Amino acid sequence: QKEVEQNSGPLSVPEGAIASLNCTYSDRVSQSFFWYRQYSGKSPELIMSIYSNGDKEDGRFTAQLNKASQYVSLLIRDSQPSDSATYLCAVYILTGGGNKLTFGTGTQLKVEL
Amino acid sequence: DADVTQTPRNRITKTGKRIMLECSQTKGHDRMYWYRQDPGLGLRLIYYSFDVKDINKGEISDGYSVSRQAQAKFSLSLESAIPNQTALYFCATSDYDWTTSTYGYTFGSGTRLTVV
Numbered sequence: 001q002k003e004v005e006q007n008s009g010p011l012s013v014p015e016g017a018i019a020s021l022n023c024t025y026s027d028r029v030s031q032s033f034f035w036y037r038q039y040s041g042k043s044p045e046l047i048m049s050i051y052s053n054g055d056k057e058d059g060r061f062t063a064q065l066n067k068a069s070q071y072v073s074l075l076i077r078d079s080q081p082s083d084s085a086t087y088l089c090a091v092y093i094l095t096g097g098g099n100k101l102t103f104g105t106g107t108q109l110k111v112e113l
Numbered sequence: 114d115a116d117v118t119q120t121p122r123n124r125i126t127k128t129g130k131r132i133m134l135e136c137s138q139t140k141g142h143d144r145m146y147w148y149r150q151d152p153g154l155g156l157r158l159i160y161y162s163f164d165v166k167d168i169n170k171g172e173i174s175d176g177y178s179v180s181r182q183a184q185a186k187f188s189l190s191l192e193s194a195i196p197n198q199t200a201l202y203f204c205a206t207s208d209y210d211w212t213t214s215t216y217g218y219t220f221g222s223g224t225r226l227t228v229v
Contacts, residue, residue: 008153043203043220044156088155092216100146101207101218105155 003027004091006104014112019076021107023089026070032092033065033072037085038106044088048074079111116140119204119221126194126228134189134224136204144216145187146205147171147179150223156203162187194228201225 005024013019021035032051036044050056050063050072062075072091076083089104117138126132136145147159158171160179168181176198180188191198202224207216 041201041223041225043223045220046218100158100161101216102158103156105153 002104003093003102004089004104006087006089006107008105009108010110011107012110012112013079015079015081017079019079019083019109019111021074021076021087021089021109023072023074023091023104024070025072025089025091027091027093028070030091030093033063034090034092034101035061035063035072035074036088036090036103038088039085076109079109081111081113084109084111117204117206117219117221119202119224121224122222123225124227126226128195128228130194132191132194132226134191134202134204134226136187136189136221138185138204138206138219140206140208140219141184142206142208142219143184144207145181146207146218147177147187147189148203148205149173150201150203159189159202191226191228194226196228199226199228 003026035048037047038044048061048063050065053065053067056063060077064073086106086108088106090101093102120135143164146161148156149159150156157173159177160171162168162181165181178190204221205218207218210217
């Protein structure tokens with residue numbers, strides 16, 4: 001089982017709709033979870049972080065965390081064409097070599113006009 | 114100037130050649146990382162360094178070596194490049210965030226390496 005799993009997509013949504021991106025993780029002791037946005041050929045950009053069960057909102061973005069189900073999601077409201085990118089879920093995992101950020105393979109989001 | 118600078122931005126090299134990718138940072142972070150990104154495989158950790166004297170292998174270190182010349186500099190070398198090392202390479206740094214009790218990451222702009 002991969003440590004961090006995401007559906008690769010592409011996920012297509014119409015402009016103005018809500019995009020829902022999902023991620024599951026395998027390490028039960030993980031405490032910190034992150035969503036990065038990556039445009040093609042560019043570096044990842046942190047857009048949301050969440051540490052407690054429940055929802056965290058920042059503008060059009062809402063991160064949701066359910067530690068019991070080992071599930072974290074990202075909702076993007078009023079999706080815009082500029083939101084078209086790959087979204088990487090990342091989980092802070094404690095390993096024998098120290099704490100490291102482990103990434104999922106990413107979900108490609110396409111917002112259509 | 115960027116906080117984390119990678120050079121070169123693009124490089125084409127021949128199979129068997131030695132190549133070095135360089136990373137420098139102005140953030141003053143102790144921790145530095147090299148990731149490789151391939152389509153459909155996400156970001157995979159090659160090597161990481163928690164300080165100048167501490168270097169560790171990541172999940173895909175075979176065929177790579179690193180050097181931490183100073184707190185601000187972390188170089189990745191391919192001793193004998195092969196075509197399946199063609200990828201997008203990212204350097205990153207991290208520092209402890211007391212608010213979240215975790216390390217916040219800053220990525221460089223990436224180096225696109227092609228081995229022919």
